[in-house]
Amino acid sequence: MSLSLEIIRNLLIKENLLKEFISVQGWHLDTPEEFVFKKLSYDSRQTDAETLFFCKGLNFKEEYLTSAVSNGLAYYVAEQPYESSATGIIVTDIRKAMAILAMAFYDYPQNQLQVIGYTGTKGKTTAAYFAKAILDHTTHNKTALLSTMNTTLDGKTYFKSQLTTPESLDLYKMMAEAVKNGMTHLVMEVSSQAYKTQRVYGLTLDVGIFLNISPDHISPIEHPTFDDYFYCKRQLILNSKTVVLNHESDYFDLLQETAALANIPTITFETDYEVKSVPIGHHGFRLVNHHGELAIEADYEIQLAGDFNQENAASAIIATALTGASIEDAQKGLKDARVPGRMDQLITKNGTSVYVDYAHNYLSLKTLLEFAKKEHPAGRVIVVLGSPGNKALSRRHDFGQVLSKACDVVFLTADDPAFEDPQKIAEEINAAITNPALEVHYEMDRPEAIKKALAASTSNDSVVIAGKGVDPYQKINGVDVPYEGDYAVVKRLIKE
Structure with a gap:
């Protein structure tokens, strides 16, 4: 080079x-x-x-x-x-x-790859993993992945990601390495910060997918307003050869108008293609073709619960079909797809369902808690939750609002407090809670908070451990402090 x-x-x-x-x-x-x-x-x-x-x-x-x-x-x-x-x-x-x-x-490596890019407030990582799982069948494991959690440049060896979307120097170096490794496709998450800070300036995606939008990442060091956040997100539409939109997304009309004004071909799921749940396997659904041009109408099965994950899967089916995947590729890929730290379900000895999920903003937490209540209507929703320090400050108020509407008991705890006091962060979340019937506890030792939540549960209840998933560290005072991971903590406590 x-x-x-x-x-x-x-x-x-x-x-x-x-x-x-x-x-x-x-x-x-x-x-x-x-x-x-x-x-x-x-x-x-x-x-x-x-x-x-x-x-x-x-x-x-x-x-x-x-x-x-x-x-x-x-x-x-x-x-x-x-x-x-x-x-x-x-x-x-x-x-x-x-x-x-x-x-x-790096000799324009994007030109030697079919690049699929995801943006949205929630679901990017899950949908990206779904897309890679499908394309692994299409390409015989020649699909690279850049996600919030993990990165693979050879289709099989993963390492921890530092940023959702890498700095431009790192991004094109990674793309070049993927090409050198024989990769033909790349699935990547594209964050609002990537557009705000020009990390992907000049990059045109073969397929861009806009999943949804809700206020997030609003702070002095990220986006000053929701308008700025949303505007940066919409740049994905203008930098895609074809865009896939979710008709159920807030502000859908503006998303559609943005694509139309730039003459970007658009496919919409929940209009062109509709998701309908069917009793197949674990979590089956049918993708019904109303007036789309892709031959993808069929029955599919995924391992993750929730209607929202069926929508994530639908977006992956459409995106990968545009880059060469068949119905059979999608069916096989989705059936086996696993997403670390997303909707991992465990059952305690007393029969309580425990959900470990990376839900870390208003929309993802709201969706997760509504799912838990729908699945376990006779019981309480018990939540373990924190909010990160020194960024996304609006989440604290947002979490308080969601908890007020969809939670019965909450254990507020630490979640990457950075240079802030986790107790203070927890108190700010509590200050935004408006439901006087909501039972609030403070426990800054995260494993201990999880232990207390499990101990407080009965067989009718559901326990939601939100925010960290399988993350192996806590960000504290500028240091990545090793952490067992929420899933591992729950698994250990169940065995005790």
């Missing part, structure tokens, strides 16, 4: 991103010399004489550039010039420049 200075200049000019080159020779628009870069990096510790270094981020410090220069760095990209012996490539938008140059450096 390499990228010449001349190509960089041409790409930046084409995108109207280049301001000037600044070197000891002065300020110019022409390249100061011929130069070929063998590495790209935004980490000063990973630089040398052949690296193009990107000065990006709100926390960037000039000393990082100085450190890189001491490693032999000759060129940097930034939105402002710095006092440095290195030549500055000054641009109008550092993040757009990163994305454009990264895809060129």
Whole structure:
């Protein structure tokens, strides 16, 4: 992999991103010399004489550039010039420049992959896993996955994801590795932050799926308003060759209008194709074709409970059919699909149903608690829940509202408190609870909170452990502190 200075200049000019080159020779628009870069990096510790270094981020410090220069760095990209012996490539938008140059450096790997991208407030990970499971049959396990939880670039070896959608330099490096590994398809989650911070600038998806929308990720360091969050989410529609929409989503008319205005072909489930539950296997459903062009009407079976997961499966059937999957591929893939930390059900010795799920925002929690009440109408819904620190601050109020309507007993606990006091976070959730009949307990030791919830349950009740799923750590004071994982905790407690 390499990228010449001349190509960089041409790409930046084409995108109207280049301001000037600044070197000891002065300020110019022409390249100061011929130069070929063998590495790209935004980490000063990973630089040398052949690296193009990107000065990006709100926390960037000039000393990082100085450190890189001491490693032999000759060129940097930034939105402002710095006092440095290195030549500055000054641009109008550092993040757009990163994305454009990264895809060129890695030889546009997206062009050698069928790329399916998911966005939505809830269900992205489950639907993405469903799509990969289907395509594994279509491609003989040549499908890569980038999800909130895990990443695989060879179709079988998984590692923990750092971000839902990686930084652009990492994203295209991963895509290139997937191509090198013989992958033909990529299923990825595309977050609102990925569009807000231009991580996927210039990337066109073969199929984009917009599952749903509800307020989330609203905080000083994420999205200032729901409008900003929703606008960023909608960029997926404008950057897809074909888009799949959920007719049941809030603001569906705006989603449809966005696609129509840009002349993006659209397929809608719950109108073009309708999901109907049928008594097949564990959780069977029929996808009925009303007036769609895809030959996908058939009966399907999934392992996960809930009508919402049938909708996730329907989106995966449609998306994968657009990229080559058959009905048989979808039937086989969905029947065997497992999604770690999503709707994992366990039964206690006294017969209580326990649901472990990653539900971590208003819409996902509301859907989960409504499901629990529907499945166990004679019992109480007992919840173990926290909210993350230093981000998505609106969730605390949202959780209080959901708990007020759909919960009988709640044990408020820690969930990635970061640099905040988990007790304070729990108290903020409680402050938003408006149902005086709701029984509220505080227990900041998460395994102990789970233990108390199980002990309080009877056979008619359901216990919902929300937020972490199988996550093996708690984020505390900037450190990933090892954690057993909610599923493992419940399994251990049931055996005791």
